[in-house]
Amino acid sequence: MPVTSVTVDPEALTLTLIADVAATPERLWRAFTEPAQLERFWGPPGWPASFTRFDFTVGGIASYHMTGPRGELAHARWEFLVIDAPHRFEVLDTFADENGDSVPDMPGMRATFAVEPTPTGARLVSVSHFVSVEALEQMLAMGMREGFTMAISQLDAVLRDLRDYALGAGTQVEVLDDTHVRITRLIEGPRELVWRAHHEPELLKTWLLGPDGWEMTIAEPGLAAGDTYRYAWAPVEGGEGQAFGFEGDTLVVDAPRRVVTTERMTGMPGPSTLNDLTLYEEDGVTLLTLLIEYPDAATRDMILATGMTEGMERSYQRLDALAAV
Template identity: 50%
Template sequence: MPITAVTQDTDALTLTVVADFAVPVRRLWDAYLDPRQIERFWGPPTYPATFTRHDGYPGGVSNYRMTGPEGEISAGYWTWVAVDEGHSFEVRDGFASEDGTPNAEMPDMRMVFEFVETALGSRLTTTTFFNTLDELEQLRAMGMEEGMREAMGQIDAVVEDLTAFAAGAGTELQLIGDTQARTSRIVRGTVDQVWKAHHDADLLRRWQLGPDGWTMPVCEVATAVGERHRTEWASDDGEQRFGFTGTVLEIEPPRRSVTTEKMWTPEDPEAAQSPETINELTLIPVEGGTLVSLLITYPDTATREMILSTGMVDGMETSYARLEDEVLA
């Protein structure tokens, strides 16, 4: 159990939890910033968490839900207030409905996470600031302290895994619920470099090609809300063509973009018959480069399974490897 102290201050309206770990600060920091990792310990063992959004920058948002043994859902959100890379971050933490909408009937609180190096590894101090004494007592009565102890007791196993989340592990696929899928890949480059590689037409033509034997003759990049993007891939033998088109819904350079996407073919050039997905791209600085997290929301389970069965993830891995070797090298 990493927790070494829990202190309640009813005058300052705070609850402070101190935990020590036998890993470097960077390893512990990344565990909190990487959605794949934090969801392995944020919820208690019987209420595992799923993060469907985890921005990690001021003004950003995180959305998560914890699922109980009978399928019951307890959802929450963070609003990111401040980030001092590798040292501390501050969020507003609150309750939410299952769709992520903040629950105004429940209290929210300010949480500050501070990471420092120690002789044996690292120390995390988590301070929760409550609005009133009644709210502090209400949340403690709901089991907040016990929940934090159970959740943080799982961190050691996550941070001691030095291979599953490291650079070089390849593109990972995770199914979320019935209609979503998340791909994750650490790319050896800075956030600015990786963002540019996703939003510069000349660079995209060099790496986002999937398997060998294809080119991208059309690459129209959208960089503002409401603009449309369009791409076309063509096989070297000229026998196959297809592409994607869609609209930008949100964009916050260089960390996050949300777009719609529909596949078009010569038989359906306007993509009228293609199912539409929503693609949420988030870039997170981690040890070894930038974590590229892509959450895709499909219209239904059958569409998700159909698209994933095309070898999409393998094609993404080939493209990401090309990005590292030919663009960012």
């Protein structure tokens, strides 16, 4: 995790975040000054950013929104006040409406982003300045410290070449907190094909099978927000095991980038999980990231203990083979 410290100074009215990365200062600068790079991490897990405007000049405006896992939209904007490339830039950071205009009754801040060389790479020092104690406390109560930390903690995957970062690593599982788990897997194929493989029934039945000896008997994906979906599996003839299935609702579709669904076992009572799948392509390979939100830690641990990761890896190996055809 690149974040090394987050400190709040109520007297100076500041929040300071420091992150150290194993990348050159120039590479870190690019991550913060190119919208395609920013969209990969600017926003905590489950709230990815989309930049609709990015005028990186003094007096220029960057407009963006973050889309929550249930389709919620949070708009914001930067006004660039100072640019000292490739060392430092400063923005006026405010909430915005759907037109990109600042919302005056919401707290804003002046934020600086400085990039410094270190013996092992580069350091980001970001200082947010608030106009009052009330504004600082309001932003902290809204979860700014936690959200900012989680967003910057995603930098490692952005700064490294995807093949170097994930190729050969298999299915990786990170427990983020009591209710969130992040699963990543590099697929040797383009994003468009990986998206189709998740949404076309004939393709789903070729790879989403879990351990050997099972077949997918029902593949009814939800293709648009508001749709329901249904999947079911059974052992092949003569195999051992009991048929089962999952069903849920499709909440967000941003093809071919992101889809968010609920998931529950067919015929079983109880709360659903929330599955947030994102796909990012670079140099012909696709990084698949699945953020799962569980109702509680006990449910999280119970599901992880079922061998879920091993079954997913076997399926992703089939998806690799499909992408290679």
